[in-house]
Amino acid sequence: MTDTHSDPADALTTQQQHALFDILTHHETYKEIEEFKYPGAVKSYGPPFQDELTKSDAPILQNLLSKFVLRLPGLREVSPDFWKTRVADLIEELSKAELSESYDKGLLGVRKTLATAISALIEYPARAALAGVPKREQQRGAKREYDLASAEDVMGSWHDALQEAVYGNLMDEMFAKAAETDDLERHPSLVRAFHEYVVVNIASLMHYTLVLSPEGPTMLRMISNVHNMLPYTIIRQTLKIGNVASMLTAMMKVILAKASLSTVTNWMGLTSGADEGMNLLQQIISQVLYWDKRELKKRADKIEKDKSGPPKEVLSELRNWITQRSRGEHEECRRQSKDQQMSIVAIIMATSSQSIDNLKETQHAQALEYLTLQLGIRDRQEIVRVMCHRNPDHLTAGVRDGVDAYTPMIRHVHQAVNLSDTVWDFEQFVTDMLKTSKPSGAKGQEKPPSVEDYVDLLHRHQQSCHKFLHQVAKNGKEVTGWWREYVHMAASQFKKDGPASSKAPASGPEASLLSAFTKLKPKEQKEVTAELDAWSEYLDDLHAASATRIASIIARSGSTPFGPGAYLARWQHLLDGTVITPDKVHGPVRYGGSKSVREESGKDVDGGEGGEFRQVEGADAGVRGEQAEAPGVARTVGLLGGGFREMIGGG
Structure with missing residues (x-):
């Protein structure tokens, strides 16, 4: 290697340095999340799973977990078994289950959508925690008035509030004011302005997740199913019990109690490890996924019965590939599919006794769909097995551990707040959210919800949140003190010298x-x-476009089809970059941004377009039309990505 600059500071401009750090944290964060699909990943994570490890294979995630999650009031009191046994074993079991890959299914599933969303969101605090938030030479946040009708003021308030939170006393002022009133208008204009900024960005995230993303209709349907199954009335009545211990006991019986013969025989020692049935939480998980499996199986059965469909031997080989081939064989098939530019079905047939040559184009398309359906069925079976039928039942034990750790906080909050009313407010919010998420208009002329619709949704229900926070701050001094201490600790993690x-x-x-x-x-x-110059320009374009959209929402100048937030573009970038199997026997690999992939991803489990939550045609046009295209950075990641993990991991 050759040093071409005597002074490293002269090697890159400040913008290029920021771009380099941005690129590598963006890719490293998602890479760490993605690696959890492999067995053994949690065993090299470090604390809290392995206290003896001083170096983590997931340094960004471990850094965030250690600095922020493990220090949360309540959660910091959980027993070591919660992490080392409950959570670690569940993660390991799901990894060993080898849930399906988007490449094989030919679409972007819910897991891929959520994994990329989490990555795009947490990379921001990850960067801030690693590099710090620079202190401005002059702070002006608390010394000016902000106009909530001005997009410039609203956007500027976020940066000013961040400075005041990290280097000033904004958090103490907010805690004090929250104890005085639940009226947002009585807070300083800085708080009101950045509150509006947060509302707009949350609305934008909700809109993107539930309306624009291909899996939006599926997620809405699942939320609706869970919402309809939750016994809100029983929960509200239970929360009205005055004695906290009695209330918690009753609530645990509602949510976690199991009643079966195996429960008794295991307790008596007559049996060991017998399936004890499911509690309410597990029944909801199992039932929601069962409905999905039922619809997927109907579609698979239809293909099997189609006389003009793929031969039975081909379908049997696809099922065998899923259930009888090893993870290594699956990965080798994907590699060959990419290298030879052949569909995953064609490669599976090529590695078996079956021939792909006799399949018609329509039969090949049906075979791809059949593989997708069978993978979806198996995924749901494995999730139910791990979460609902495992013995020992780590999910139930983990919930009990969490409740035990949070019992002191629950006791204080129960005395400070009418939790029954809080549950009612939450129920009304979810109901309203589901209603807002449906397309509106005459048949054939439906329009998707806009970002403004979700802003209005949050405005309608924000008072419920303000009321809850006010009651806790006013009546629960001790629990408020815990959270004040935590907020100060969290803010200190972002301080940077100079x-x-x-x-x-x-x-x-x-x-x-x-x-x-x-x-x-x-x-x-x-x-x-x-590549750094191109990425720096890309970031400037993202922030400029985001500023334009937030200005449009605040001014209510129209119906915004795609909300503000550069993180949405990063999320879309991760989704669009997902490699997907070719849809022809011989053809190029596709990507998450390909039209055929988006269309297939938008289908619900019954093969339809999402029912009452269907995605209106062209709903994502705003995403495709306004979003700047991310430049390639493969060379940068290839040359510096591996070393970056070593740097932040202490290697």
Whole structure:
């Protein structure tokens, strides 16, 4: 390796340094999440799963977990078994289940959608926790008035509030004011402005998740099913019990009690490990997934009975590939499919005694669909097996551990707040959200919900949240103290020494990356620099487009089809980059952004378009039309990605 710069600080501009850090955290965060699909990943995670490990194979996730999650009031009191046994075993069991890949299914499933969404969201606090939030030389947040009708003021309030929260006393002021009133209008204009900023961004996220994403209709249907199955009336009546211990005992019986012969025989020692049946929580999980399996099986049976469909031997081989081939064989088939530009079905047949040559194009399409259906059925069977039929039952035990840890907090909140009313407010919110998420208009002229519809939804129900926080802050001084202490601790994790300046030297991970960059060969540096410049321009375009959309929402200048938030573009980038099997026997691989993949992903389990929550045609046009296209950064990730994990992991 050759140092081409005597001073590392001269190697990259400040913008290029930020772009490099942004690229690598973006890819590293998703890579760490994705690696949890492999067995053994949790065993090299480090604390809280393995206290003896000082170096984690998932440094970003471990850093966030250690700094923020493990210190949460209540959760910090859970027993070590909660993490080392309950959570770790559930993660490991799901990994061993080898749930299906988007590549094989030919679509973006709910798991892929949620995994990419989580990655796109948590990479922001991950970057801030690693590099810190630079302190501005002059803070102005608490010393000016903000106009909520001004998009510039609303957007500026977020950055000002962040400065005041990390380096000022904004959090103490908010706690004090929340104890005084539940009226948002009595808070300072800074709080009201950044509250509006948060509302718009949450609405944007909800709109994107439930309306624009291909799996939106499926998620809405599942939320609706769970919502309809929850015994809200019983829960509200139970929460009215005055004695906290009696209330918790009754609530645990409602949610977690099992009643079967195996429960008794296992307790008496007559049997060991017999399935004790399911509690209410597990019954809801099992029933919702059973409805999905039933619809998927109907479609699979239809293909099996189709006289002009694929031969029985082909369908049998596809089932055998799912259930009898190893993970290694599955991965090898995917590799061959990509390398040879053949569909996954064609490769499966090529590695078996069956021939793909005699399949007509329509039969091949049916075979691909059949593989998708069988994978969907197996996924749901495995999830139910791990979550509902496992013995020992780690899910139930984990919930009990959590309730035990949170009992002191529940006791204080129960005394401070009418929790029965809180549950009623939550029920009304979910009902209203489901109603808002349905297309509106005459048949054939339906229009999808807009971002403004979700902003209005949150505005309608925000008072319920304000009321709850006010009652806790006013009547639960001790629990409020716990959360105040936690918020101060969390904010301190984002502090950074030295003022923000374009001339300030790089520090922390950015300084390490700068040093690594100087060790690249001149040709490699040139390639990386070109990608950094393109990525920096891409980020500028994202933020400019986001600012335009938030201004449109605040001004109510129209119906916004795609909300603000650069994280939405990052999320879409991860989805669009997902590699998908070719849909022809011979053909190029597709990606999550391909039209055929989006159309297939938008279908519900019954093969329809989502029923009452169907995705209106062209609903994602705003995403495709306004979103800047992410430039390629493969060279940067390839040259510096591996070393970046070592840097942040302490290697």
